[in-house]
Amino acid sequence: MRILMLTNSYVDRTRGGVELHVHNLAKELVAAGHEVTVGRTSPGQSLLPVEGPELWVIDPDAAATEGRSRSRRSTGGGRFLSNFLARVRIGRRIGRVLADADLEQRFDVVHHHDFITSSVIARRLAQTGLRQVWTNHLGEFLILRRIPVAGRWITRWLTAHFDAATGPSPELAEQAAVRCPIRYVPNGVDVETFRPADPEERRQLRRGLGIAEHETVCIVPRRWAPSKGVLYAARAMSSHAWPAGVSMLFVGAGESDFPEYAAEIRTSLARARSHVSVVDSVDALGMAEHLRASDICLIPSLLEATSLSALESMASGLPIVATDVGGLPELVSDATGLLVPPRADDELAVAVATLAARTDTERRDMGVRARAFAVDSYAWSSIARRISAMYEDSSA
Structure with missing residues (x-):
């Protein structure tokens, strides 16, 4: 055809x-x-x-x-x-x-x-x-x-x-x-490009990105548009519930058509309680590498269908914190992550802290289940x- x-x-x-x-x-x-x-x-x-x-x-x-x-x-x-x-x-x-x-x-x-x-x-x-x-x-x-x-x-x-x-x-x-x-x-989701890293590959990726070996990284792989809810992720970092040992990695800041919104996000990030890294834009391979180097994915959307960013993160073996909107509840379960209400920065912070407090093995097991779900269904x-x-x- x-x-x-x-x-x-x-x-x-x-x-x-x-x-x-x-x-x-x-x-x-x-x-x-x-x-x-x-x-x-x-x-x-x-x-x-x-x-x-x-x-x-x-x-x-x-x-x-x-x-x-x-x-x-x-x-x-x-x-x-x-x-x-x-x-x-x-x-x-x-x-x-x-x-x-x-x-x-x-x-x-x-x-x-x-x-x-x-x-x-x-x-x-x-x-x-x-x-x-x-x-x-x-x-x-x-x-x-x-x-x-x-x-x-x-x-x-x-x-x-x-x-x-x-x-x-x-x-x-x-x-x-x-x-x-x-x-x-x-x-x-492209389950070949987006896949988990083995321990050695992960060490090399983190070293190349300047991430310390034992640092816990929460990634927000989102364009900076109002419907993506990135502002609430930024505000979550100044919440008293935000875990001090967890850094945030924002990927996609340069793909925004909303300069006032982006400026508001950066203002909020200036009050963050832990380290923040911002990457303007990457291609699919670059996004896959950033995901493989991370520990938790945060999807703070206000509107969403079947979130491609969430699927890519799950295929990469990451547990997910996501808002309970659109198609996200179909992806994220207790076995693969946590759901929180939209526009709730304190609850986002609590959810990230909850996953960060779990052992590496527990998070890895959640990531394995997330990967299996993405491959089988998407x-x-x-x-x-x-x-x-x-x-x-x-x-x-």
């Missing part, structure tokens, strides 16, 4: 969850015998090396094709409306380009990975006869769905031209909120088989 993956962002420029989802799914589909092209709908040359499917950069008009508001200072509803309207305009441009590209001669399926932009494109391509499917990656969907009275009508209208869809959490796969048939298919090969069935199922 010939598949076009449409996504605003891809791993040749940034390393967020959607980008990695598209990349890993595309690789597994190719391995299964499909022909895959990734269509990046934002302009610019590749910045990071990528091995994988063919990349098609779709740049109908260099102005504003990133799909974001130009203003970084607007907040709340004003910012959301500005972004919404910008993405509608971008979708129209891209739809015109794709409608003139004879897609029906080149592909059998178009798989969309955005929402507002994708909805506009899907409407334009509805006459081509191509099968159009969509993966609901959070973002605007939940914000729109929660608008009183009109929210569900809006999301159903926007999803009318998809033939099928998936959501990586039950909340994102709610049939009543969309017009097209939708099924729950979780995010996957390996990308399994996820790709489920997506392939959606492509081929005319009744999906």
Whole structure:
């Protein structure tokens, strides 16, 4: 089957969850015998090396094709409306380009990975006869769905031209909120790249990262965006419940579009009760190394589907402290970590202290169970088989 993956962002420029989802799914589909092209709908040359499917950069008009508001200072509803309207305009441009590209001669399926932009494109391509499917990656969907009275009508209208869809959490796969048939298919994880370290490799990694041999490290592998809850992790470090012997490693600070939010985080970290390290950005291999060098993972999200960061950490053999939101309760159990309420910095600190107080053997046993769970349920090969069935199922 010939598949076009449409996504605003891809791993040749940034390393967020959607980008990695598209990349890993595309690789597994190719391995299964499909022909895959990734269509990046934002302009610019590749910045990071990528091995994988063919990349098609779709740049109908260099102005504003990133799909974001130009203003970084607007907040709340004003910012959301500005972004919404910008993405509608971008979708129209891209739809015109794709409608003139004879897609029906080149592909059998178009798989969309955005929402507002994708909805506009899907409407334009509805006459081509191509099968159009969509993966609901959070973002605007939940914000729109929660608008009183009109929210569900809006999301159903926007999803009318998809033939099928998936959501990586039950909340994102709610049939009543969309017009097209939708099924729950979780995010996957690259269990080969993300794996535990043996003792010698771990010593070398920690030495290379400047981590003392017996230091306990809690990693926060998150972009600094408000929905990721990083601010509450930073505040937890100034809580009286924070364990003095546990340092924090933040990875992903440089991948933020929210400078005021990032500044607030750094202000909070200035009051931390133990050592803090901040890494702006790493590729997948760099993230895997930082995870293998750590002892505990903290996922303080306010909104979340099936958290890729949590899965990568679990596949790397780390016990997890996570907030009880979205798809995180499906991943984290008493056997693999601890759940706490969102926006509760003191409770985050208590949970980290609880895991830090356990013996190395106890934490290692939790990590072994976390790894087994990730491999059994979330390996990308399994996820790709489920997506392939959606492509081929005319009744999906």
